[in-house]
Amino acid sequence: MSRTVRIIGAPMDYGANRRGVDMGPSAIRYAGLSDELEDAGVETVDAGDLLMPRAEERDPDANPPRAGNAKFLREVEDVCSRLREQVAESLSAGEFPLVLGGDHSIAIGTMGGSSREADLGVIWFDAHADLNTPQTSPSGNVHGMPLAATLGRGLFGELEWAHAPRVREEAVAYVGLRSIDERERDLIKESDMTAFTMADIDERGITAVVEDALEVATRDTDGVHVSLDLDWVDPKTAPGVGTPVRGGATYREAHAALERVSKHDERDGIVRSMDVVEVNPILDEKNETAKLAAGLTASAFGKRIL
Template identity: 65%
Template sequence: MTGPLRIIGVPMDLGADRRGVDMGPSAIRYAGLGDELTALDYDPSDVGDLPVTHPEVGDPDAVEPATGHAKYVAEVRDVCTRLADEVSETLADGAFPLVLGGDHSIAIGSVNGSARDADIGVVWFDAHADFNTPATTPSGNVHGMPVAAFLGEGEFADSDWAPAGVDPSNVALVGIRSVDASERAALADSDVTVFTMSDIDERGITDVTEDALDVASDGTDGIHVSLDLDWLDPNEAPGVGTPVRGGVTYREAHAALERTAQRDVRSMEVVEVNPILDRSNRTAELAVELAASGLGKRII
């Protein structure tokens, strides 16, 4: 996994309920992302940040037909549509798309772009299931809905921008430990594979990650990797908006991403770094380290 790589920043916090995650792309760049990628023999180019409407001028109550309770959904749709084009064009140009968030709602665009001309699987490293829909969400925050959105669940089935054509049987959620009751029921009725923190406790991170990668690669053309920094324990990654205790350790996270790099990964995003809540840019530095592991960095 070396060669051309395109960095795409998406400074969006419209999908979250805490400000600051829009500064994530800048914090990750400042933490030395470009140097790490060059050291790995990639040829990185940075296209900068996609324009994103600020919440102060957006309309949280404007909704599409049949989208229900989803804040800033019109603005999220616009950003994700443009991001999908950018990711698709990057792949068509023979480069690897590395997307920097921003809140996790941007994954709707990343997955759609990666899946536009291919059958892909998705590995979702996250504390949360992100399987709410506008009808089930307790908050209305779209960063709690991207998996449901790109799979066309609920109201998203009728939208012309969210469903990506990904087979749910090729989606694996890893390290989940915060699930709403409605999400639990919906996941039980879906073909999505869920590996909770209890599975990692019982089986170990490498076995769980290998199984997740097998799910995502079964009959597909490649894998999209989505890394939410709240997947890690807050003691490791304090700069996130929705921390949940009991996450993976520093070494477990690296072990998982090192295994991931051995598979056919075609696109990746790193999201939910919030510098306002961070300590000395520690979470952004961790994001750079983990992205490097996911792109092939080894100890020896």
């Protein structure tokens, strides 16, 4: 990759139900992200972290009308609106925006900024579908809603800061789903999105699945956003996440997946933006999940064994 990578920290935990994920950007940096990217031959500039008040200082239920049971929706709007601008500015300057979360709701801002001047495909590495809305979410946690928000589902269709019209369902590919609400399962089946579960990876192998996901995300789009939730990886390998689910990607499957993305990007320049989310140092063991996040990010930018 010839573009400079701009690292943007988004230490938000408004969208999660467990504290600590706000320290994720610091943990990933401390785990050696810049060194890993340098080893991959990538030049970086660190823009620091977006500033935001602590959750304890805010009322989770002080929401706009019709917000359902969504928590901290005003705060999520503020952060994602500012992040959206930073991502768009990075792209305008010819840089690659790499956003470090924070919980997965920050992807609303990342995808919004990345799609401002482009039709955007999405590859969603995650155990969860993140397709709930404020009206359907059983928990009210917005980190389970970012794809619904970006696609303008439910209330989000009325919210300019959330809905990104240039992200279309048919250009969204899930990779590695294994924990889906019953309502989300029906929504996926009724939608134009493509979903590859862990069973697909078991049956066909990670390389074949990622190749198919890339085909979906690059069809009639100007570029691809890669969203990497660390709970996609099996919790034995990535224990420091808020919503662990057994049976996730192995260490080698995860690296192979991001290496495959990188090979396509090196050839075709397809990847436009990336976020890495849900690292929770409080729940981690010797910063292993943050180290994995740094290593997987480097794989996405071309780092290889040889």
